[in-house]
Amino acid sequence: MSDGEITIALAGNPNSGKTTIFNALTGAHQHVGNWPGVTVEKKEGHATRDGKRIHIVDLPGTYSLRAAGLDEQIARDFLLDGSVDAVVCVADASNLERNLYLAVQIMEMGVRVILDLNMIDVAARRGIEINTQRLSELLGIPVIVTNGAKGQGVSELLDAIVKTTAVPLERPTSLPVTYPSDFEDRIRVIEEYLQASKADLGKLPTRWLAIKLLERDAGIETRVKDIVQLNGLAKEIAASRERLQKTYGESVEHTLAGFRYGLISGVMKQIAQTDVEEQVYLSEKIDKILTHRLLGPLLLLVILYAMFQFTFTGSEPLVNGLKSLFDWLGDAASEIIPEGALRSLVKSGIIDGVGAVLAFTPVIALLFVGIAIAEDSGYLARIAFMVDRVLRPFGLHGSSILALIVSGGIAGGCAVPGIMATRTMREPKERLVTILVTPLFNCGAKLPVYALLTAAFFKDYKADILLLLTLFSWVMALLAAKLISSTVLPSPPTPFILELPPYHVPTLRGILMHAWERVWMYLKKAGTIILAISIIMWALMTFPSLPAEEKAVFENQLAALETQSADSSAGGGEDKAQEATKELQEAREAIEKKMKSAQLRHTIAGRIGVALEYVFKPMDFDWRTNIALFGGMAAKEVVVSTLGTAYSLGQVDPEESESLAERLQDDPSWNPVKALSLTIFVMLYAPCIASLVVMRKETGSWRWPAFAVAYSTAAAYGLALCVSEVGFLLT
């Protein structure tokens, strides 16, 4: 214990209401980070009681402490590292038997445990009565009753924390679980080996270590590898395991798990009125409709569509508001700062960059409000239950569906919130596959590109093209998922064990906290990198500027224009003069736009675009297209505006690109085949920087974003090439 501060770990099963207890304990005093080296999030907070500061760490929700999954490993390592003064084990009172399994495992580790019987109201409604006094006596630990959603019992819980940690920890004399004597004998022998080795075991209790070694727990074996190998302990363990397995007909770990449950059912018989199990609960009745064979999928479609609309249509006013604000800021900056590199940096680099980062926040906030409602109410698990069969053949999981839809499974989504939505997935492999395929869908930023090319070449088929592109993106994403999960990640799928928690009404507070956490994490972690990269992209598309002699050519043209107009307007009426001014204005703008196009070609990005002409020769993409594609790696909406600049049309507003569409239509180097090939390329090629940064954040390394860029660009190139070759043969 460090100077009066108490450190508490909050453990518990998924769906035990642990988060509501954490929120009730810490209030607003909490923050979210990551566990060291991994992407699982770590929530910490603090509370104050009797002048003591209590530091509370929320462990990932787990069913067990066998380090089989990442969540279990994190929870266990944290408890083993010995900085914890006590563990509050949050148990769902309506579901006590299974929840006690975790509690017993934690008690076996020899730490102070406080059992929190949460959701006591649900238990009461189901007619479950628990004798908490007796439970506390039988387990030898304090038992507190709470209703986290209403904040009841939280004060008592804080009192119990202070009281329990005030007394020095003695190794519990009465063991939480006593195994049959042949097991106890083996455990004792291994303990003796451990003690004899005189190795520094830190705070690891030897009994617990001995049990884990007997269970051949891989995590623990590596921790004490040296001791095990040194003095014949390994041989002893192997012999013990073999003997015990012969006696019980099951491996040691299975037998021990059975014993623990045996102890628990013994306790349950004494403290709870059991066998209320088989009344048909409200949730099963609700599911008669919500997961009904026909109505279920139908309602699912409606709900998913509503969630999508809520996220994207609902956030539109805010996104547009932010956009106007940043446009205004940009204009204001151009007025204050004199023309030159600085103005361009502030306006096109910083203000546009910050604007791009912030534009995602309303979407993320609303999406996570929607997800929190679905998750906290229990519906999310039902979605996974219904869709699993469809996605399974592709190496995905039922709960992937949300991420796929949000990313653009319904055209107009966005991969950034889509990738973040995979946080609801507990299966590491399926989650990674889902993350990797999300950018293949038609996000909102790709739509203006499609709109431009359709308007120019497939005017009469606008709606059909979008539908076809949506279907095509699904085909590509599912194919990619199948390929990735069977080649790059060939490990067997995570066993599908999905809890279907009882439905309940989510709390407003829980929903808002959830949404706020996500937005804040995005701004803090992803926002800064996205901003930095947008500035780099700006620099690449601005420098070096046009050399003086080339600039002079355009300036001379402008000067010539001035003198010419001055001559012609010398004599004539007022109308004529006005007309002349207008003509002059237009001519001047045309020259300026030409200069901008020349300037763009001169920049680093422009040179890359020219160099890429060799690569894209088969598809006939010229430097203008290539530079637009290059710019599109920052954000796909940049494709249209960059094409506009390159075609000397000035900055084209992606929403109103008629002029550019006409320009492309009239251009002899463009044809429907090239347009289609470019459409396919834009759909599939490298994910935008924002989604790459979020991908890095969610997978924990740059390896996966790099892989995503490589495979999607290769697929894009291959398919675009196919389109142009086949198109060439047909026309």
Next chain:
Amino acid sequence: MKDLQTSQQAKIGCADSSREAHVEGRRLANCAHGEMCRVHKIAGDSECRLRLLEIGFTRGTRIRVVKDAPLKDPLEIRVKGFNVALRKALARDILVDQDLEEE
């Protein structure tokens, strides 16, 4: 009920029990919806068995098949007071006895 599907399940992740088709008892995957039964034994690989044990599929536990998903897979099972969805391949590894209390 007979084990009709045993031969084709070995490919799927956790289910590796094709060699144990002769084991006594019925498979949970073949139970009728709403039927109560008791866990007899869990076949299949060690990791999956342990996971099922940890969430309460211990020998003798009363369980009930609640329903199946709209596409008939996964199954919803009620065990120890909570509902859990398992893919059929995994449910084939759970061997059950009839619940005698009911008769």
